[in-house]
Amino acid sequence: MSLTAADIAEIARLLDESKFSSLSLEMGGFKLRIRRDGGGWAAGPVLEAEPQAGAPSAAPAQEAPSAAASAQAGAGEVDVPAPLLGNFYSAPRPGDPPFVEIGDTVSEDTTIAIIEVMKLMNPIRAEVSGTVVAILAENGSAVEEGQALIRVKVG
DSSP, X not given: OOOOHHHHHXXXXXXXXXXXXXXXXXXXXXXXXXXXXXXXXXXXXEEEEEEOOSSOOOOOOOOOOOHHHHHTSOTTEEEEEOSSSEEEESSSSTTSOOSOOTTOEEOTTOEEEEEEETTEEEEEEOOSOEEEEEEOSOTTOEEOTTOEEEEEEEO
């Protein structure tokens, strides 16, 4: 898969309209990082392309749940945040059962959802072990980076 000029323009537009200052994509053995230069786009985006040897790389590591999201969770509970901007899907395909439901036990490597970005489906992992106590994003909805997707009671 290759990015067209229209794809790059759309990425830049989405970044301009968002609060984000960078974007990282990893696919097909290729890594692309775009970041604002000096806090704005005046000098244009800075692109770094790094070919990756071997098989396509795994999804980027996710950050721990944010303090703001965790503040709304009860004692012993954490919110699993969206690692990127995109459309949230709770199941692999329409009509399929969801990846997780309230009451399900998850481990750090459990896939809890998919976030679609520019036709790329990105599996989202729980990154925590415990029991799902809430689904916080609506299936098919647009989510922002850091937005809470599910709440897990750790343990």
